Amino acid sequence: MNLPERVKEVQNWLKDDLAKVNDTFNSVEEFRLKYIGKKGLIPALFRDFGSLDASLKREVGKNLNILKKEAEEAVSQLKERLTAKSGQDEEFDYTLPGMPFNRGNLHPVTQTMNRICDIFCEMGFGIEFGPEIETDFNNFQALNFPDNHPARDMQDTFFIEDDILLRTHTSPIQIRTMLKKKPPIRILAPGRVFRNEAINPRSYCVFHQIEGLYVDEDVSFAELKMTIEVFAKKFFGKDVQIRFRPSYFPFTEPSAEVDVSCFICGGKGCRLCKHTGWLEIMGCGMVDPNVLEACGIDSERYTGYAFGMGPDRITLLKYGINDIRLLFEGDIRFLKQF
Numbered sequence: 001m002n003l004p005e006r007v008k009e010v011q012n013w014l015k016d017d018l019a020k021v022n023d024t025f026n027s028v029e030e031f032r033l034k035y036i037g038k039k040g041l042i043p044a045l046f047r048d049f050g051s052l053d054a055s056l057k058r059e060v061g062k063n064l065n066i067l068k069k070e071a072e073e074a075v076s077q078l079k080e081r082l083t084a085k086s087g088q089d090e091e092f093d094y095t096l097p098g099m100p101f102n103r104g105n106l107h108p109v110t111q112t113m114n115r116i117c118d119i120f121c122e123m124g125f126g127i128e129f130g131p132e133i134e135t136d137f138n139n140f141q142a143l144n145f146p147d148n149h150p151a152r153d154m155q156d157t158f159f160i161e162d163d164i165l166l167r168t169h170t171s172p173i174q175i176r177t178m179l180k181k182k183p184p185i186r187i188l189a190p191g192r193v194f195r196n197e198a199i200n201p202r203s204y205c206v207f208h209q210i211e212g213l214y215v216d217e218d219v220s221f222a223e224l225k226m227t228i229e230v231f232a233k234k235f236f237g238k239d240v241q242i243r244f245r246p247s248y249f250p251f252t253e254p255s256a257e258v259d260v261s262c263f264i265c266g267g268k269g270c271r272l273c274k275h276t277g278w279l280e281i282m283g284c285g286m287v288d289p290n291v292l293e294a295c296g297i298d299s300e301r302y303t304g305y306a307f308g309m310g311p312d313r314i315t316l317l318k319y320g321i322n323d324i325r326l327l328f329e330g331d332i333r334f335l336k337q338f
């Protein structure tokens with residue numbers, strides 16, 4: 001076949017093939033290589049053009065140039081269509097290393113709080129939240145801290161106005177719940193609390209509490225003990241022991257402090273438990289009748305228990321971290337270890 005015929009033939013193929021190209025990178029690329037790639041059909045025609053009889057050069061040269069232009073335009077249109085469609089640059093280098101994708105994780109205190117909430121939810125507790133800015137009534141008064149009562153000194157308070165403050169504990173959530181719901185009440189109240197304390201490895205001005213409250217007819221201290229024991233075994237391991245020590249809180253009577261046997265040394269004594277064999281994990285007690293009455297609950301008919309714990313401290317114990325400030329500084333190098 002002579003060159004003018006071959007040019008015609010390639011022109012026909014081009015038309016046919018163009019109709020078959022689909023909107024994929026591979027298909028367009030295949031088409032490009034076949035016609036205008038270095039080893040493609042059109043450059044091959046140009047190579048043979050050199051040895052063509054001089055009398056035919058004018059005519060064939062013109063057709064050859066038209067063919068080349070057609071092919072190039074077709075390819076550039078196909079590429080445009082492809083880019084518009086995929087929003088991708090076809091020059092993208094698929095061999096480049098991928099973009100680093102950092103997986104986030106929950107803050108260790110959040111993990112502890114979630115776990116604690118899960119365990120109590122399994123036991124039938126619901127979750128309640130409350131605001132971090134509270135009234136003196138909800139934070140103190142209704143919790144049986146009368147004005148000028150020395151117990152207020154137990155909690156160094158950030159006041160915003162005379163009667164408005166940053167909550168010093170999550171107990172005001174108990175009050176809010178009892179004011180809006182009637183017994184039976186069985187809730188957990190997790191949240192951030194604030195105290196004007198010296199900042200050092202063991203205390204910080206912001207920390208977390210999880211409070212529990214159960215109010216119903218015939219709620220007893222025995223039930224409180226049982227509930228705490230079930231929780232402690234689920235959270236710290238089935239071999240831990242618990243003990244209750246008498247304590248004082250204005251809003252509970254009687255009140256107790258709960259210790260678990262040290263989960264590092266099993267009670268034998270080590271650095272974590274300061275050689276006592278015990279770790280303090282929460283305060284608790286029977287809700288003082290004054291608190292129930294302040295919320296309009298009949299204290300002759302109903303009794304209740306409450307407990308409160310510090311998930312920050314529990315997190316420090318669990319991971320053997322010796323500085324509480326690490327939990328609040330947001331340093332990724334520290335946080336990504338959990």
Ligand code: PHE
Nearest residue numbers: 169171249283284306307308
């Ligand atoms: N709210 C108490 C505190 O911050 C903890 C607590 C809660 C104690 C409930 C007993 C019962 O110290």
